[in-house]
Each structure stands twice: as C-alpha cells, then as structure tokens.
Amino acid sequence: MRPSLHSLWLVLLLIVPVTSAAQDSGHESQQPDSGLTRVLLIPYDPLYYLSDADREIIEQTDVEPSRIYRLFRDNIDYYIQRRVSSWYPCISALNDADSIPSLEHALGLVYSTTGYRYDNPMPLPYKEERMDTTRRKKNPLLKNAHDSRIAAQYLPSEEDAKYMNAVIRKPEVLQELYETYGTNVFIFVNQFEIKTDYSSCFDIAKKIYRREVLVHFSVFNRHGKQTAGACVAAPFPSDSNNAYEIIRNCFPDLASYISMCTP
Numbered sequence: 001m002r003p004s005l006h007s008l009w010l011v012l013l014l015i016v017p018v019t020s021a022a023q024d025s026g027h028e029s030q031q032p033d034s035g036l037t038r039v040l041l042i043p044y045d046p047l048y049y050l051s052d053a054d055r056e057i058i059e060q061t062d063v064e065p066s067r068i069y070r071l072f073r074d075n076i077d078y079y080i081q082r083r084v085s086s087w088y089p090c091i092s093a094l095n096d097a098d099s100i101p102s103l104e105h106a107l108g109l110v111y112s113t114t115g116y117r118y119d120n121p122m123p124l125p126y127k128e129e130r131m132d133t134t135r136r137k138k139n140p141l142l143k144n145a146h147d148s149r150i151a152a153q154y155l156p157s158e159e160d161a162k163y164m165n166a167v168i169r170k171p172e173v174l175q176e177l178y179e180t181y182g183t184n185v186f187i188f189v190n191q192f193e194i195k196t197d198y199s200s201c202f203d204i205a206k207k208i209y210r211r212e213v214l215v216h217f218s219v220f221n222r223h224g225k226q227t228a229g230a231c232v233a234a235p236f237p238s239d240s241n242n243a244y245e246i247i248r249n250c251f252p253d254l255a256s257y258i259s260m261c262t263p
Contacts, residue, residue, distance in 0.1 A: 040183035043094040051194040061243040079255035115167040121230040163231035164191040164216040171224025178222040191216040209238040228261035
C-alpha cells in the first residue's frame with residue numbers, strides 16, 4: 001500500500017535526525033525496525049555487463065572504453081535508488097559506499113555468497129498507484145514513442161524468455177545486513193544488457209534497427225524469500241548511441257518499473 005503523504009513526512013522527520021546522529025558518532029549501522037520498509041540496492045557485478053553496441057556507443061559518446069560500463073552501472077544504480085527513495089528509504093551498496101565505507105565489504109560478501117541462473121520471470125507485484133505516470137511517459141529517442149516494457153509481459157516474440165536471477169546461497173547474509181543497516185528488502189540488479197534486434201527494423205532504408213537496454217533484477221526479503229524477479233526492457237534505435245542520451249531517456253522508465261516491484 002502506498003504510504004500517505006502525511007506518514008511519509010513523519011518517516012522523513014524520524015529518519016533524518018537518527019541518520020545524522022549516526023554519522024556524527026561514526027556509527028554506520030541502523031537499528032532494525034520491523035515496521036518500516038528499508039531497501040538495500042545491490043548493483044550488478046561488472047562481469048554481468050553485456051553489450052553488442054559498445055563500439056558505436058564509445059564513438060558517439062567520446063569516452064574511454066573502460067568508462068562505458070562504469071557509466072551505465074553507476075547511473076542505473078542512481079536512477080533505481082532515486083525512484084525507490086520516492087517510496088521508501090533506500091541505501092545503495094554502490095553509490096553510498098563513500099559515506100558508508102562498510103558497504104564495500106558488504107557488497108563483496110553478497111557477491112561471494114550469491115549465484116546466478118536463468119529462470120522464468122515471476123508474476124510481478126505491480127503497484128497500480130505508481131504506474132500511471134510511468135505508462136504515459138514517452139521515449140524521445142523513438143519516433144513512434146514506444147514505451148518501456150516489462151520483458152516478461154511485453155516481449156511475446158520471446159515466448160520462452162528467461163531472466164538472470166540471483167540465487168541466495170546463504171540467506172543469513174541478508175539477515176546480517178538487516179541487523180547492520182536496518183534494510184529488510186533487497187533489490188539485486190543481476191545483469192545489464194544492450195542488445196540489437198536485427199529482426200526488428202525502425203528504418204529499412206537507413207538500416208536502423210531496434211536496440212534495447214535490458215536490466216535483470218530480483219527482489220528478496222530479509223529472510224531470503226524472493227518476492228519479484230524479471231527483466232525490464234527499454235527500446236531505442238541503433239543510430240542513437242550517445243550513452244548520456246540512452247541514460248537520460250531509458251533509465252528513468254527502467255527504474256520506475258523496478259520500483260513497482262518493491263513491497
């Protein structure tokens with residue numbers, strides 16, 4: 001259920017002083033509160049960055065090749081955190097590591113105790129009150145203004161489509177993170193892809209094909225029970241290869257759909 005505006009203000013008023021006091025005293029841990037949803041965002045391992053368009057993207061963006069995957073990784077994490085934070089407090093194990101140094105060790109622990117496998121998408125627990133503005137938003141990179149889609153539901157050409165799922169080998173690790181940071185919901189970004197679909201052509205004469213940014217994700221509670229998992233896709237044409245344009249026009253929608261899958 002979406003929190004009321006009044007309750008959100010109360011939560012913010014309660015959180016800010018506690019956080020400030022913790023930082024001032026040098027303590028990073030948060031006292032668990034079973035009545036409050038707090039989210040820890042786990043970024044994808046760089047080994048799970050896949051792209052068949054890096055050469056064109058690097059040329060149009062004019063950045064060092066080694067920066068491309070970092071650019072996408074940092075920004076998809078930023079947009080998901082920002083969107084989830086509209087509803088619940090959200091800590092990023094990537095982008096908050098400077099202010100909370102222990103997160104670097106925590107992320108290494110999560111990676112070392114997590115496996116990955118392709119699974120069938122789970123039915124997604126949409127938050128209907130969060131969908132209206134997301135569905136109406138249009139991607140300016142596309143002439144026909146296609147919306148972003150949840151791959152499991154909106155890519156019928158891949159009837160047996162699977163997504164990269166996280167396998168929690170040691171659920172007690174999530175309980176430890178809950179006790180340390182007070183987070184009882186965990187969003188795992190498992191894999192990031194940029195894929196060209198040569199069977200779908202936006203402009204046959206100019207050989208402009210459909211490309212997609214795909215983000216595979218899973219959501220778990222602190223007991224290791226999975227509550228959501230799928231692959232989100234945002235399309236763009238193959239002649240639009242500036243990384244900053246892709247981020248600006250695709251990542252907000254991807255983040256919005258993922259945020260709908262939080263409890």
